[in-house]
Amino acid sequence: MTSQSIQQSGPVRTARHGDVLVIVADSPPVNALGAAVRDGLEAAIKEGVADSSIAAMVVRCDGRTFFAGADISEFGKPLRGVPLPDLVNMIEASPTPVVAAIHGSALGGGCEMALGCHYRIAVPSAKLGTPEVKLGLLPGAGGTQRLPRLVGTGIALEMIVLGNPVSAQKAKDAGLIDRLAGENTLEADAIAFAREIAGKRPIPRVRDRHVEADAAAIAVFRAEHRRKLSGFDAPEACIACVAAAAERSFADGLAFERDEFMKLMTGTQSAAQRHIFFAERQAAKIDGVDPATPLRPIAKVGVIGAGTMGGGIAMNFLSAGVPVTIVEMQQEALERGTGVMRRNYEASAAKGRIPADAPDKAMALLTPSLSLDALADCDLVIEAVYEDMSVKKELFGKLDAIVKPGAILASNTSYLNVDEIAACTQRPQDVLGMHFFSPANVMKLLEVVRGAKTAPDVLATVMALAKRIRKVAVVAGVCHGFIGNRMLMPRQVEANKLLLEGATPEQIDRVHVAFGMPMGPFQMADLAGVDIGWHRDPTRIENIRDALAAEGRWGQKKGAGFYDYDDKRRPTPSPRVAEIIDGFRTSAGTKPRAISDGEIVARTLYTMVNEGALILEEGMAQRASDIDVVWIYGYGWPVYRGGPMFWAQTEGLDKVVAGLERYGFPVARSLKAAAGNGEALK
């Protein structure tokens, strides 16, 4: 039966299909449940309930997805329209049954909406999830009370506390949806389903279901995920709410959920995590480049160097289905590199992270070669060779002559001057930096270094490509170390000075780990290799690092570095390192003093903020939030602190300035100004 009349209320319209009222929301890009959508839905449901000729209702969305959640941009602002929890309760209470028809993603408030409906049908490609925890929140529209009642404590914990969505099939197996629709026939299938259930009574309401308390499942879950969740407030609140679903009445559970939600919503962690949500999306936007700029097609990529970095870089493209030609100088190195790539894929397949046939599929797209000539028809060539300017210059000169006109030439340099490299070619407009982070197939960050002459479409192409290979890309300017490594430098310098003045590696690392970093500077040095960047002359000992390297204390790989390691690579403080540090203190005539944790924070973290401010002043980052994205995705800065620039704001810029001044650092002009007039760094 075709629709007879169409009513429109803001972004929501209704259409009658005989005795079924189809309610359609259309609020691009992701049908977030903002005030206008909520009000429109409320009006539509009321219309259906009031009409005795309507036997059932279907709620679906236009566009690319079902409701992707509450509208995050409304958070922290005065409430307008019907509150989401009330809307969900009202739908659930409807005396006329409602079917949720899901495509794309039903996330957060969208999933909670579906839980308030009486039946759920989804296309096979749909995903359902409650990712609020990733925003430092919990499902606050009844999700913590309804989901466990519907799918049990175990799956509810996985979904709510980890925040990962499930496929439609998994949702069906778990009882979260009732039926799978045809991929392209969602509306028709949902209407047919609605007719089937229209007369069924009682109407199934999730609130009426009961879930058994399962303390054992909660204990196991906590133990299993303790490390991953430590430092975050939201996961514990999520767990408490899931437990409450079994222990309390529905009404009490909802009230408990509301309290916990409001506590999180008004806290710093959620503000930080929401900041990063938008910062990540903002980072993709390039100042001064029209978003409609036509992109260059990238169908084939070349990578030079099959070492750890080159291999990891190549894997990103292979995994995304892009053919790669990888070039090395020696057959043995080429075989070693491609062998490592295959083994990495196979290890992922063995762990079930990728399908069993993925390693073969990916490796079939790889062409190993010993000749740069093999790169002639690539659309993008990324150089990942030894970090030496003369080597890179020579290479780019050769590439310029070999690779087809219009192809993009990129360097994976982590420090060197991209403009100098570009100047060795006849096409500096096609040259930029693509700085991947190790392990390059795992780390999400990509610094895209815009040279003085890089063409806008080249930059736009690489930023779009980054999304295709699932990286979070940030535009950086040409300066030593770009954004991330440049900010690492003051931290490193101060950490070393602090050792000489009286701190220990353990103390400095402890302060950083307590702050939420995955490891401190000396643990990081031991992991990466104390010998990295070492001049390799054991007689030339200018600093503590040289002394360690000269003794073969190269870090974890040697069982000794700033720490001693046992055969399971467990670290203990090293008496020998203490001796070495003492030796340097004596020869410098420094009497060690007690160093407070606060001093460590000021000198290793405030100095990073200061460097970030300089980077902004010089235009080397487009915006402060880009710097935050770099540190979250490239260096493991705790997301609940929102990145260094956001954190400085929560710490208080005046406190940061005072700390820097106290220890004698020249404070960046913009930082001082922002602190002075109470503004944020932008």
Ligand code: 3HC
């Ligand atoms: N609220 C407001 N804006 C949102 C949004 C939301 N829930 N979800 C996405 N957007 C915006 C993005 O900021 C972006 O805006 P821009 O184009 O101006 O940068 C635009 O929509 C497109 O988003 P993506 O670039 O992320 O698009 P993708 O297609 O890559 O991904 C998605 C789509 C999977 C839906 C992804 O956007 C996503 O994960 N969204 C967030 C989902 C979420 O966290 N939902 C829970 C919200 S909190 C909640 O519901 C509380 C409730 O329990 C009370």
